[in-house]
Amino acid sequence: MSTHAYGAHAADKPIEAIAIERRAPGPNDVQIDIAYCGICHSDLHQVRSEWPGTLYPCVPGHEIVGHVSAVGDTVGVGCLVGSCQQCASCGEGLEQYCTNGFVGTYNGPTPDAPGHTLGGYSQRIVVDQKFVLKVSHGEDQLAAVAPLLCAGITTYSPLRHWKAGPGKKVGIVGIGGLGHMGIKLAHAMGAHTVAFTTSESKRQDAHDLGADEVVISRDAAQMQAHAGSFDFILNTVAAPHNLDAFTTLLKRDGTMCLVGAPASPHPSPSVMPLIFGRRAIAGSLIGGIAETQEMLDFCAEHGIVSEIEMVTAQQIDAAYERMLKSDVKYRFVIDNATMSA
Ligand code: NAP
Ligand code: ZN
Numbered sequence: 001m002s003t004h005a006y007g008a009h010a011a012d013k014p015i016e017a018i019a020i021e022r023r024a025p026g027p028n029d030v031q032i033d034i035a036y037c038g039i040c041h042s043d044l045h046q047v048r049s050e051w052p053g054t055l056y057p058c059v060p061g062h063e064i065v066g067h068v069s070a071v072g073d074t075v076g077v078g079c080l081v082g083s084c085q086q087c088a089s090c091g092e093g094l095e096q097y098c099t100n101g102f103v104g105t106y107n108g109p110t111p112d113a114p115g116h117t118l119g120g121y122s123q124r125i126v127v128d129q130k131f132v133l134k135v136s137h138g139e140d141q142l143a144a145v146a147p148l149l150c151a152g153i154t155t156y157s158p159l160r161h162w163k164a165g166p167g168k169k170v171g172i173v174g175i176g177g178l179g180h181m182g183i184k185l186a187h188a189m190g191a192h193t194v195a196f197t198t199s200e201s202k203r204q205d206a207h208d209l210g211a212d213e214v215v216i217s218r219d220a221a222q223m224q225a226h227a228g229s230f231d232f233i234l235n236t237v238a239a240p241h242n243l244d245a246f247t248t249l250l251k252r253d254g255t256m257c258l259v260g261a262p263a264s265p266h267p268s269p270s271v272m273p274l275i276f277g278r279r280a281i282a283g284s285l286i287g288g289i290a291e292t293q294e295m296l297d298f299c300a301e302h303g304i305v306s307e308i309e310m311v312t313a314q315q316i317d318a319a320y321e322r323m324l325k326s327d328v329k330y331r332f333v334i335d336n337a338t339m340s341a
Contacts, residue, residue, distance in 0.1 A: 004339040005122035006313045007059035011049035015121070015316040017339070018057055022126045023112045030132045031069040032077065037120035038063030038147040038306070039332040040177060041238045042261065044320045046107055050263035055107055061120025061334075062105040063149040065135060065142050069124070074142065076133040076296065077125060078149035079286045081105050081117060085130075093290040121313065123339050133293050136300045144305035147177060147331040148296060150286065151306065155182035155234060156295040157287035158257045159189060162232045166190040171226075171233035173217065173246060175202045175209075176323070178236035178259060180307060180330035183209040186234075188302045194226065196246075199326055209307070217245065228252075228277070236260050243269040247279055255280040306331045312338035 005020045025031045043060035045051050064077040082103030083095035090098050103109060106119030119125075137145045155178055164170045170191040172182035179195070186193040187210030195206035196217040206214045215222045226249045233246050233256040240262045247256055247269060258281065269281060287295065299305065307330045311319050319332040 001124070003122050003124045005059045005118060006316060006334075006339060007057050007118065007121060008047050009057050011047070011054065015047065017313075018059065020057075020059060020118050020122060021113055022124055025126050028129055029126050030075065030129045031124065031126050032064070032066045032075060032132070033069050033124055034064055034066040034120055034122060034336045036065050036143040036146045037061040037334045037336055038150065038177070038308075039311070039316065039319050039323070039334065040147075040150050041323055042150070043119075043121075044323060045238075045261065045263060051261070053107070055114075055116040057114065057118075058107065059118035059121050060106050061122070063146045063151070063333075064105070064120035064125065065146045065149070066336075074135040074139065076135050076145065076149045077105060077120065077127050077131065078133065078153060078292055079105055080289065081108065081127050081131045082110075093288040095288045096285045120336075121316065121334060121339075123336055131289060133289070133296055135296060137296075137305065141305050143310060143333050143335070144308050145296075145299075146333050147181065147306035147308065148299055148304075149292070151177040151181045151331060152185070152299060153287035153292045153295050154178055154259050154284070155236070156185050156298070157291055158234055158259065158284040159186055159191075159232075160291070161284065162255055162257065164189045164191040164232060168192065168231045169194065169229055171196055171230050171246070171249065172211070173233060173235040174237035174260060175199070175206055175330070176236065176238065176326065176328065177306075177331040180205075180209055182234050182236060183211050184304050187211070188298070188304060194230070205329065223249065230254050232257070234259065238262055240264055240266045242267060243281065244273055247273045247281065250277065250279045252277045253279070255282050257282045257284050259284055306333075308333045310335050314338065
C-alpha cells in the first residue's frame with residue numbers, strides 16, 4: 001500500500017516527501033497508523049552517512065507511536081522490528097544483541113521493496129506483532145511518549161544493568177534527547193543523579209528534570225570536585241571528546257557506559273585511570289522488547305514522558321541543524337499528520 005513518507009535519496013540530499021510501499025499485513029503483522037515519531041541523533045548520523053552502510057532511499061525514524069489500523073489500540077515501535085529468535089541473546093530477550101543480526105526499524109534487511117526497512121518518518125508501518133509495544137500513557141501524552149521508544153530504553157537499560165538506585169551516585173553526560181531521559185530515569189530509580197553538560201543554559205532545566213547536582217563539564221574545578229566519587233556514569237554525547245575527564249570521576253570498580261555513537265572516534269582513553277582503580281569503560285545498545293515494555297510501564301507508573309518540541313515533516317532538516325548546535329529542549333517530535341500534504 002502506498003504511504004506518504006519523508007526521507008533522503010542520498011547523504012547530501014535534503015529530507016523530502018517520498019512515496020513508499022508498505023507490505024500487506026500478514027497473519028502475524030500489525031499495521032499501525034503513525035501519529036508521532038521522535039527525531040533521534042542516530043537518524044541524522046544514518047541519513048547523512050556519518051555511519052557506514054546507509055542504504056538509499058533512507059527513511060529514518062525509530063521512536064514511533066500510533067494506533068493499530070481499524071482497531072485503535074495505542075502502540076509503539078522502537079529500533080527493532082526483527083531478530084532470529086533462535087540465538088542465545090534472543091532467548092534471553094536481548095534481541096538487540098542477536099548474533100545473527102537484528103532487523104533495525106530502518107536500514108535493516110527485508111524482503112520488502114526496496115530491500116531495506118523504512119522507518120517512522122511515514123504515515124503507516126507494518127510490523128511483526130512480537131516487536132510492537134503497548135502504550136498505557138494517556139492519549140494526550142502520546143507525542144511525548146514517542147522518544148521513550150529509543151531515548152528512554154537506551155538510557156533505562158544500562159541504568160538497570162549497572163543497578164542505578166538508592167545509595168548509588170550516577171552521572172549523566174550530555175543533556176540532549178537521551179541525556180534528559182537519563183536524568184529523569186536515574187532520579188526515578190532513586191539514584192543520586194548528577195548531570196554533566198557543556199551548556200550553562202541547561203543548568204536549571206537539568207535540576208528541574210531531576211538532577212541533584214549539575215556540573216559544567218568544561219569547568220575543570222567543578223569536575224575535580226567529583227573525582228573518584230561515581231558508581232556509574234552514562235555518557236550520551238554524540239561527538240568525540242576526552243573520556244579521561246570522566247573516567248577519573250569513577251570510584252574504584254566504577255563503570256562509564258558509552259551510548260553516544262559519534263561519527264568519528266573519541267581520542268584514545270588513558271590507561272592509567274582505568275588500571276588504578278579497576279575502572280571500566282563499557283557500551284550498551286538500546287534494549288530488548290521485554291525490557292522496552294518494562295520501561296514504558298515504569299514510565300507510565302512514574303508519570304514520566306519526554307520534554308518535546310513538535311515539528312512538521314517539512315522542518316526535519318532544520319531540526320537536525322539545531323540538534324547539531326545542542327539547541328533542542330529536549331527532543332524534536334514529528335507530527336506525522338503533516339505528511340499527507
Ligand atoms: P542529542 O539530542 O543531539 O544530544 C547529544 C548531547 O550531547 C547534546 O545535547 C550536548 O549536550 C552533548 N554534546 C553534543 N556535542 C558535544 C560536544 N562536542 N562536546 C560535548 N558534548 C556535546 O543526541 P541524542 O539523540 O541524545 O543521541 C546521542 C548519541 O547517542 C548519538 O550519537 C546517537 O547516535 C547515540 N545513540 C545511541 C544509542 C545506543 O543504542 N547506544 C541509541 C540512540 C542514540 P550538552 O548541551 O548538555 O552538553
Ligand atoms: Zn535512536
